[in-house]
Each structure stands twice: as C-alpha cells, then as structure tokens.
Amino acid sequence: MIDLHLHLDGSLSEQDFIYLAKKDGVDLGKDFPNNIYVPMDCPSLEVYLERFALPGLLLQSYENIAHVTNSLVRRLFKMGYIYAEIRFAPQLHAQKGLSQMDAAKAALDGLNKALEECKGFEANLILCCMRHADEATNIETIEVANKLKGTRVVAVDLAGAEALHPCSYYKNVFDLAKKYNLNITIHGGEATGSDEVMMALDNGAKRIGHGVHLDYQGEDGKRAKQENICFEFCPTSNLQTKSLKSYEDVPLLGFVKQGIPVTVNSDNMTVSNTDVYQEFSHLYQTFKLSKENVYELLMNSIKYAFTSDDVKQKLLIELNKRIDKFCQQISI
Ligand SMILES: [Zn+2]
Numbered sequence: 001m002i003d004l005h006l007h008l009d010g011s012l013s014e015q016d017f018i019y020l021a022k023k024d025g026v027d028l029g030k031d032f033p034n035n036i037y038v039p040m041d042c043p044s045l046e047v048y049l050e051r052f053a054l055p056g057l058l059l060q061s062y063e064n065i066a067h068v069t070n071s072l073v074r075r076l077f078k079m080g081y082i083y084a085e086i087r088f089a090p091q092l093h094a095q096k097g098l099s100q101m102d103a104a105k106a107a108l109d110g111l112n113k114a115l116e117e118c119k120g121f122e123a124n125l126i127l128c129c130m131r132h133a134d135e136a137t138n139i140e141t142i143e144v145a146n147k148l149k150g151t152r153v154v155a156v157d158l159a160g161a162e163a164l165h166p167c168s169y170y171k172n173v174f175d176l177a178k179k180y181n182l183n184i185t186i187h188g189g190e191a192t193g194s195d196e197v198m199m200a201l202d203n204g205a206k207r208i209g210h211g212v213h214l215d216y217q218g219e220d221g222k223r224a225k226q227e228n229i230c231f232e233f234c235p236t237s238n239l240q241t242k243s244l245k246s247y248e249d250v251p252l253l254g255f256v257k258q259g260i261p262v263t264v265n266s267d268n269m270t271v272s273n274t275d276v277y278q279e280f281s282h283l284y285q286t287f288k289l290s291k292e293n294v295y296e297l298l299m300n301s302i303k304y305a306f307t308s309d310d311v312k313q314k315l316l317i318e319l320n321k322r323i324d325k326f327c328q329q330i331s332i
Pocket residue numbers: 005007159187209267
C-alpha cells in the first residue's frame with residue numbers, strides 16, 4: 001500500500017502516547033484513548049482539530065519527534081506498505097526551544113533509523129507551512145526544506161484553515177519555494193471551493209491535498225488536467241471534517257472520467273482511525289471498484305510520488321508483486 005498524504009502528528013499510536021506521556025509526566029486525560037480519535041459523526045472541524053493538541057504538547061523535543069517518526073515507519077512497514085510520504089510542520093514543534101531545523105532533523109533521524117530495519121519499504125518527508133503563521137515563520141520552513149535537499153525531505157506543503165487564510169496570502173513563501181525548485185503540494189479545495197485550488201496552482205503546487213471541491217467539469221478542471229496536477233484524496237477525513245457528507249460524495253469517478261489523476265490516502269491514521277486499506281475499502285464498497293481501478297489509483301501514487309525514477313521503478317515491481325494481496329485486504 002502507498003500513502004502520499006499522511007500527517008505525523010495525527011498518526012501517533014496509543015503506545016506512543018503512553019510512552020511519551022509517562023516519560024515526560026504528561027496527563028493524557030481521563031478519556032484516553034478515546035480522546036485521540038474522532039467519531040465518524042464528528043460534530044465539527046473544531047473537534048477534529050482539537051485532537052492535535054495532545055500530540056502538539058508531546059512533540060516538543062528532538063527525542064520525541066524522532067521516536068514517533070520511527071514508530072510510524074515501523075507500523076507502515078508491518079502493515080505491508082511499500083511507500084509513504086509523511087508530513088509535518090516543524091514550526092509547530094518549535095515551542096520549547098527546538099528550532100525548525102532541529103525538528104526536521106529529528107524526524108529525519110527517526111525515519112532513517114527505522115528504514116535501516118524496514119527493508120523494501122521507502123519513505124520521505126514533506127515539511128508543512130501553516131496558514132495561521134506569519135510570513136517569516138513559513139519562509140523559515142522553506143529555507144529548512146532547501147537546506148535539507150538531497151536528504152529524505154522531498155517537498156513542502158501548506159496546511160491549516162483555508163477558509164480564514166486564502167492561499168494567495170502565501171505568494172512570497174511559495175515564490176521562494178519555486179526559486180529553490182522544491183516540490184510543492186498544497187492543501188486546498190477541502191473546506192472551501194475550486195478558487196482555492198486555482199490559487200494553489202498559481203503558487204506552484206504540483207499536487208493538491210484533498211481538492212474535492214475542484215470544479216472538475218469546468219475550466220478549473222481543464223487547467224488541473226493540462227498542468228498534470230495530482231489530487232490526494234482522503235475520504236474519511238473529509239466526512240469527519242464535514243467537507244463532504246458521505247462517501248458517495250467523493251468525486252472519484254468524476255475526476256477519473258475527466259482524466260484528472262487521483263490518489264487515495266489516509267490523512268491522519270489515528271485521528272481519523274483509518275489507513276489506506278480502509279480508505280480503499282470504503283471506495284470499493286461505494287463505487288464497486290475493480291482490481292484494475294485499484295491498480296490505476298496506486299499507479300498514480302507511484303507516478304506522482306516525490307521520489308526518484310529509480311525508486312519509482314522499484315515501487316512498480318513491488319506493486320505488481322503485491323496487487324492481489326492488496327485487493328484481498330480491501331476485500332476485492
Ligand atoms: Zn492533510
């Protein structure tokens with residue numbers, strides 16, 4: 001399996017929480033572990049976002065960031081994943097003296113150590129800028145990503161409340177990312193509409209996080225197709241944040257019909273209590289996907305991954321070997 005849209009702070013295991021809380025003397029609350037997941041009938045985006053407070057509190061040291069990154073890579077490997085791009089915002093982990101560079105290096109450290117023992121599995125990191133942050137803080141994220149070019153930091157992102165902070169506000173930030181030739185993916189068209197996706201394209205995005213509200217049948221869809229933009233769908237997360245009402249509303253078939261590339265991802269494995277197998281399973285049950293459909297979607301994940309052609313070749317071989325097993329796990 002492959003996940004191109006996976007947030008580190010939304011994907012800590014219960015064991016991670018227990019280990020870090022005990023080590024640092026943090027109270028996990030009387031509702032633990034229920035307070036790390038949202039229910040399917042999550043009442044609002046606010047409740048969804050509240051689930052990131054505890055990880056934010058725990059992930060303020062080099063050791064802890066390295067620990068949870070290592071733990072996530074090992075879990076994905078055990079689950080039969082072949083590739084993942086794990087994203088996080090270093091600036092959110094710089095509240096107790098850690099620099100953004102240290103936070104990024106901590107995640108790299110945890111990732112690299114885990115990969116040494118997870119043969120056949122590949123993973124990279126994406127550094128997120130935040131919509132609520134000031135320009136200097138986001139510029140620093142871009143600078144860190146540029147300095148770490150050539151490591152497993154492979155792209156930058158923009159996350160946060162898109163309704164309050166439109167993508168156009170971040171032109172200077174992404175002009176710098178473009179100048180540095182960094183790969184860019186941007187969250188957009190999740191809480192708001194198609195305009196936000198167009199602004200993300202103006203800012204140099206080659207992939208869009210979610211983008212489910214793209215007007216795929218209109219001019220915006222044509223532009224996305226022409227520019228060969230890949231969309232990172234995360235269906236369960238969209239239902240929980242009220243971006244979409246049901247799995248039937250996921251515009252999967254519409255995008256595919258228009259020839260716009262789509263991938264299937266989990267967003268937050270813990271907060272959304274899901275993984276890519278489950279996401280595919282929901283889409284299979286809703287749209288009666290065939291084995292060929294699943295293969296095409298996973299081929300998109302390989303084609304649009306921010307990794308080298310060599311790695312993509314290896315992933316393709318692995319996908320061909322494992323597609324039957326993946327489909328069994330999705331119940332096709
Ligand atoms: Zn996301």
